[in-house]
Amino acid sequence: MIRFDCDYSEGCIPKILERLRDTNFEQNPGYSMDPHCERARRLIREFCDAPKADVHFLVGGTQTNMTLIAAALRPHQGVLAASTGHVNVHESGAIEATGHKVLPLPSLDGKVTADQVREALDAHFHDPHAEHTVQPRLLYISQPTENGTIYSLKELTVLSAVCREYGVWFYIDGARLGYALAAPENDATAADLARLADAFYIGGTKVGALFGEALVLTAPGLKQDFRYLLKQRGGMLAKGRLLGIQFECLMEDGEYLAISRHAVEQARRMKASFLQKGWPLLYDSPTNQQFPIIDRHTMELLGEKYSFDIWADLGDGRTAVRFCASWATKPEDVDALLSDIQTLPEGGTPHC
Amino acid sequence: MIRFDCDYSEGCIPKILERLRDTNFEQNPGYSMDPHCERARRLIREFCDAPKADVHFLVGGTQTNMTLIAAALRPHQGVLAASTGHVNVHESGAIEATGHKVLPLPSLDGKVTADQVREALDAHFHDPHAEHTVQPRLLYISQPTENGTIYSLKELTVLSAVCREYGVWFYIDGARLGYALAAPENDATAADLARLADAFYIGGTKVGALFGEALVLTAPGLKQDFRYLLKQRGGMLAKGRLLGIQFECLMEDGEYLAISRHAVEQARRMKASFLQKGWPLLYDSPTNQQFPIIDRHTMELLGEKYSFDIWADLGDGRTAVRFCASWATKPEDVDALLSDIQTLPEGGTPHC
């Protein structure tokens, strides 16, 4: 069985394990106060062209999202997010468990528009009974989205402008950030994110690390006392060096982008094959996740050899499924998939 | 500088890094549903002689404590703990952030007695105005305590009996559990803990792992839906295999106890040296942490070459400090310390 069902099936880039081994008996202070974390922070600031940013390391995405949001909001404030956003649907209520409502904006492709955001903010701040409702005070987006789509630089720029106009924090979940940065269609750099957002994170777990996310805080108002919040939400790793070392490895020598490019290339090979076969795509994703729509028979045939994620039952006998590539995807595994797809019988999988 | 200030200065036992390397390109499902976690769970159940226990893996101690406590309590219920307990003083309010009060019981050595617990429960349940106060519903202890002391089997047995009599959960924080199990004075096994407590965790972070804690749930009433809680509190590691692999390594071939014994032996060498030098000990610890009381001049002399933790300023010119040994402590580093202590000038550090 070859797994394409998620982008964290393997461990990490071998360089990280080597570095962990080489540094294993160094004696370091705990809680990310060690030289590796220091250097990783410096490399990340350079990567984002954000010399004044605070950089914190956390273990996972849900932890990062809930910690940032809890740090940013007062109790009556909530989070604007796409209805499909990870914080709205796939964190078991982690945001609500910190006391905050997620205010969903309808989305078909995982993205929200500046007009939607402005409309939601206007609706609230012009409501004479606003105080009976949750005050939107942070915009959460993901880049790329959970659906593989990406925001253009222009889209990010107007989202940022709306947020600043209304005094709303702009936060970007970059669990798969490398795969957006590496997409040929992408025109928003890490430096753009640092400039336009108040906070964002650079995902490690899904992009080459064993685990770990680097949260970049650029807004001065979000920096104060953040380490207390880290500790309180269970996100302060005792051996912080593990996070520092991993991000050193990812940020050195363009590694993060290089491994991301590999993943995107493999995903695009799949995409081309799906399209050539006449399979519609649920979303037009330029990144490492691809969402072909296939019929039951095709699912069964592919399922004998490959694992993939069931994304949505379309109710007409067809299912949207998800294939993921990652930094670890072997080209030969994709070769095999492509070859098997070509030999599938024609005629199934009706078009949209 | 040789570090004795904490027990997580180094990485992990080399076997773990080797195993991570050997399994790095295995494709595994996420979220601790992989074969390594399955096997680690099995080994842990055997280690605790608790075939029906549920075992969950988390990344760190604060996360484990707050997740278990949030899962166990209704909103009006609180946690009985020694005033010195980690949940009361060193988790940045993580327990309160889940909505629950910690009800401290005075403690000088990190331990609480069954009489204290019974008295607190009686006081509450006989109070005609009980409903105006927080209902104690979980007893938190740590084994060994934050002060290095340990509970005897007899003490654990009576604590368990009181808890069961009053319907109170009994939970043991085992961040340094190996160092209690390996102490010559110890007579309570992991199986005793599983039998007497409703939940406890086997610490990995401080005992040989890169990170990770194994939470053992024996009470049926604590098991339901626990994985939702794990996810909600940020404790469900995407690549759960990392935890499984580490606990496989620790639980195989008596490794956990073997490395713990090493730490305790090194700590006891220090203890003997402190006592021989005439330094009082703040607590009589049989485990890996030692707390000598020394004067300022001694602190300065030792501080030139060794790092240790400032524990408490006694206000009379003397300070209680903490020296830690761990699985990673090199005997030659302890040799050096002992030798240097012997050469220190006599006369300082007045007795208690």
Place this chain on the structure above:
Amino acid sequence: MIRFDCDYSEGCIPKILERLRDTNFEQNPGYSMDPHCERARRLIREFCDAPKADVHFLVGGTQTNMTLIAAALRPHQGVLAASTGHVNVHESGAIEATGHKVLPLPSLDGKVTADQVREALDAHFHDPHAEHTVQPRLLYISQPTENGTIYSLKELTVLSAVCREYGVWFYIDGARLGYALAAPENDATAADLARLADAFYIGGTKVGALFGEALVLTAPGLKQDFRYLLKQRGGMLAKGRLLGIQFECLMEDGEYLAISRHAVEQARRMKASFLQKGWPLLYDSPTNQQFPIIDRHTMELLGEKYSFDIWADLGDGRTAVRFCASWATKPEDVDALLSDIQTLPEGGTPHC
């Protein structure tokens, strides 16, 4: 200016003030442990034909909802509610502030169907990744709804059956319960609610009292320690007698239904007048709130003399507005309104 904009513009039925005066210098124990509360509880149990129900008195609706929900749910569980439900939109995030997500079900008229509920529960409990999402564990409905509509006995019966099938609490917000019970179209009694729901409240604030809601708990699983929750959420009134006395007055001699009937009659007079005038109704409400759709000019003319609530701008020059009647509505004020409506110029307010 005659106010029809809300149903709590006046104080209370005069009998309550008289009773407060007559009992003012009685010395009573606090916290609803007095004889008035005892008697009110008895009268309410009779009213609901629920001799074993627990009855608690709270001050307001948001407080009642959040206290019940916090008492009923574990941290990973959420509330199914109509998207229009009070807990979802008009409580400033009170439910989320207790840590729980509201899971909205689309609704145009304020009601949810058993099919919607079953579908949501199936979707969750059949989801292989359910533990990454919020577990629906309580169904919140309001009777009448915020839109004035009511559930039939049959609808309540099937909602109850679905909830029991899935082990989900069924809770009914009865802020305006009297106005549902008094509607000629209604066929669900208070006893039906007690039989079908696990908890519901009988609203006093909007139905004749100065303030106060009577929460009826019929499910044994919701009863334990509820008074701790009351206290913790700020809902335990020191002079609980005030709530007892008010509910004594409301529950004696059919008062609650009698005053509710008056309100419904006055509202139906308005409704007939709106329809006669050719104004569409946004919802077909049989209760005390009416929602005619009128044009801007009509709004201005009526607004000179009457206050009403702006409910929704329909975007085509027309607005849905809300007129409320209550126990306190003077028939002569409705006479005036009806007479003024008749003299309004024809031709405005286009039909849907």
Place this chain on the structure above:
Amino acid sequence: MIRFDCDYSEGCIPKILERLRDTNFEQNPGYSMDPHCERARRLIREFCDAPKADVHFLVGGTQTNMTLIAAALRPHQGVLAASTGHVNVHESGAIEATGHKVLPLPSLDGKVTADQVREALDAHFHDPHAEHTVQPRLLYISQPTENGTIYSLKELTVLSAVCREYGVWFYIDGARLGYALAAPENDATAADLARLADAFYIGGTKVGALFGEALVLTAPGLKQDFRYLLKQRGGMLAKGRLLGIQFECLMEDGEYLAISRHAVEQARRMKASFLQKGWPLLYDSPTNQQFPIIDRHTMELLGEKYSFDIWADLGDGRTAVRFCASWATKPEDVDALLSDIQTLPEGGTPHC
């Protein structure tokens, strides 16, 4: 049975019921936006000589405390309070339920000293591991305390100075404020409180009202969006007029102080009688609560005719009990008590 066990056994000053009756059919907007609340706010600002203060009305003390504290603190911050403080012991964990720890300072008489506060703040802000602990950010005191004692103007001044030096909010719980203001020993006026504290509340429930507390916010940093918090915590009364009318009545013509003086006088008559009888007092209270220490036989004899509160079992056969006077205490009831005390047999109740 004559009740001296608490200071809210009766309803309210008759004037309030009259005023409620006279205004009952006024039509007022809800949520404290009515003319009565406006006027009450104005009167309170005058009473406190705080023309720029925001004034909010809430129903009860626990609600007021938890709402103010939740509004004031970020998640990692906690409340310094006397170990005996209401927020620490008698609110069923309401503060923790908003996510915040109460950091108790030892107190025998209900008061904390500026030295204690400074020491706690120094300990935290000089702790190199501060981020692992809860950050003290609000000082809670009560005036008078739960033990009847009062802070002098000088004490309040230095507490305020310490708080301002460290950037810590200073909040005063005035559940029984009138009884402090009316004490002959008192030298701190409401204006002093408004000047020295960042927020405090003027208690109505225990001082003449049916219910209600007036929260005065003087610090600009606490004012923003407070009404959202009010609503979220269940504290926004629909018929806010009820609170406005009550505080109009209390604040007019010196009523609040006049009724408080009556209570204090009656309490002092009891105190004199206790002392004359040779009964020790647990606290030297100049306000409406008195805490004599009596033996079991005395308790039984008094208990036949009078109710009083059991405060603390001293463990030597004696019990500290609480007698309360209030605005409603009848002098003839105190006469009876005093007369009965005089006739009690001599010899019991040993001295401290």
